[in-house]
Amino acid sequence: xxxxxxxxxxxxxxxxxxxxxxxxxxxxxxxxxxxxxxxxxxxxxxxxxxxxxxxxxxxxxxxxxxxxxxxxxxxxxxxxxxxxxxxxxxxxxxxxxxxxxxxxxxxxxxxxxxxxxxxxxxxxxxxxxxxxxxxxxxxxxxxxxxxxxxxxxxxxxxxxxxxxxxxxxxxxxxxxxxxxxxxxxxxxxxxxxxxxxxxxxxxxxxxxxxxxxxxxxxxxxxxxxxxxxxxxxxxxxxxxxxxxxxxxxxxxxxxxxxxxxxxxxxxxxxxxxxxxxxxxxxxxxxxxxxxxxxxxxxxxxxxxxxxxxxxxxxxxxxxxxxxxxx
Ligand code: ADE
Ligand code: ZN
Numbered sequence: 277x278x279x280x281x282x283x284x285x286x287x288x289x290x291x292x293x294x295x296x297x298x299x300x301x302x303x304x305x306x307x308x309x310x311x312x313x314x315x316x317x318x319x320x321x322x323x324x325x326x327x328x329x330x331x332x333x334x335x336x337x338x339x340x341x342x343x344x345x346x347x348x349x350x351x352x353x354x355x356x357x358x359x360x361x362x363x364x365x366x367x368x369x370x371x372x373x374x375x376x377x378x379x380x381x382x383x384x385x386x387x388x389x390x391x392x393x394x395x396x397x398x399x400x401x402x403x404x405x406x407x408x409x410x411x412x413x414x415x416x417x418x419x420x421x422x423x424x425x426x427x428x429x430x431x432x433x434x435x436x437x438x439x440x441x442x443x444x445x446x447x448x449x450x451x452x453x454x455x456x457x458x459x460x461x462x463x464x465x466x467x468x469x470x471x472x473x474x475x476x477x478x479x480x481x482x483x484x485x486x487x488x489x490x491x492x493x494x495x496x497x498x499x500x501x502x503x504x505x506x507x508x509x510x511x512x513x514x515x516x517x518x519x520x521x522x523x524x525x526x527x528x529x530x531x532x533x534x535x536x537x538x539x540x541x542x543x544x545x546x547x548x549x550x551x552x553x554x555x556x557x558x559x560x561x562x563x564x565x566x567x568x569x570x571x572x573x574x575x576x577x578x579x580x581x582x583x584x585x586x587x588x589x590x591x592x593x594x595x596x597x598x599x600x601x602x
Contacts, residue, residue: 282580283566287601289370289587290363290551290562292495292518294414294444295394296343296376297554298359307354308345315345327557332476332527333446339557343379352393360401360409362555366562369601372410372592373398374442377427378419387430395437410439410592412470415458417443417450424458432465439592440468442495443485447477452484459489468492468592470518475529479503486515493518493590498529501537511545516590520553521569522560533572542579542586549587 277285301323308315317323329335346352356373363371373394380390394411401407413431415424431438441462443455452471459469473485475496482500485491486509497517500506510517519538524530541548550569555561560568566583569575575583588601 277577279570279575279577279580280567282577283563283570284367286581286584287367287369288562288584289372289549289591289593289601290368291372291493291516291549291587291590292374292520292551292553293359293371294339294374294376294554295356295359296346296379297339297558298362298556299342299346299355300358300556303354303358304342304345307351311345311347311351313345313347316341329527329557335527335554335557336445339554340379343376344383346380346390347385349389349393349396352390353397356394356397357400360397360405360407362561363401363407364405368407368562370408370588370591370593372412372439374412374414374444376414376416376444377430378416378423381427381430382419387427388434391431391434391438395434408593408597411437412440412442413438413467414442414444415455416445417454417472418446421454421458424455425461428458428462428465435465435467438467440470440492442469443471443473443489444495447472447475447481451477451481452489456488463490470495472496474499475524475527479506482506492516492592496520496524496529498524498537501541507541507544507546510547514547514589516547516549516586517541518551518590519548520551520558521565522555522558523553525568526558533568536569536573538569539573539575539579542582547586547590548583549590550583 301320398409469491470493471485471491472495474482493516495518588598
């Protein structure tokens with residue numbers, strides 16, 4: 277079996293993907309047209325040229341602009357359905373998907389309009405493709421604590437279908453501590469918690485996510501490697517890091533894929549997983565991410581298998597379901 281064949285045929289779970297980051301230009305054009313909303317691009321070529329990022333913020337500006345064309349429940353359904361089709365093609369059998377309600381509610385789109393469209397697509401993906409999924413509500417960390425509290429309130433009617441809350445957007449300057457009280461309230465309601473930390477932010481952000489937000493997983497976390505004590509803790513607690521190799525390359529968290537630390541961390545015993553983050557913007561879905569690190573870092577077939585096993589171990593599915601896939 278070649279590494280590429282192995283990557284393709286292994287069942288995998290995806291644990292770090294933003295549904296707004298799966299918005300392919302073709303679908304963006306189609307939805308913009310039917311909603312009669314202008315977008316700053318004439319052609320698919322224009323779009324691809326705009327996707328040239330030098331850091332996280334330069335990406336986020338374009339990512340939020342793209343989401344502006346999503347207005348109706350059907351738009352959110354179509355967005356999620358297109359992503360589930362990519363999962364099927366990559367043999368991703370389970371996925372835990374972030375959505376950013378504030379990106380939509382701040383423009384006057386109701387939480388319910390957004391979530392009901394997304395959720396219906398996940399029901400249909402289960403029924404028609406056998407793909408299971410969970411939804412994770414992400415708070416935008418560049419917005420206020422009050423805005424996060426209001427968003428949590430809006431989520432309560434849908435809480436049985438939202439497994440957890442997370443924290444994304446501009447990391448540096450918006451530390452986890454800013455959302456300590458919101459996360460405490462979310463946990464009291466029974467939500468699991470995750471947070472982006474240690475993507476551009478230093479290891480202190482990861483410590484805060486663990487100690488103040490009491491997260492079940494760290495999203496990215498690649499800068500943890502700068503702090504030996506932190507690494508020891510991640511290994512001892514088997515705290516998962518949902519790593520996104522192509523994202524790290526495109527946002528210049530690493531300058532070259534050959535420098536990526538995912539293989540080193542895997543061999544050190546960290547529970548690292550492979551994920552696509554914003555695949556429509558970063559040039560690839562799950563298997564593309566696996567292939568990119570396999571080629572740059574010369575992963576063995578055992579490494580590849582361990583990464584797939586980690587993806588289920590780190591997931592929020594029941595233990596008996598985990599055993600089915602591992
Ligand atoms: N939102 C979408 N992708 C993100 C990322 N990689 N980091 C922070 N916020 C995001
Ligand atoms: Zn992310």
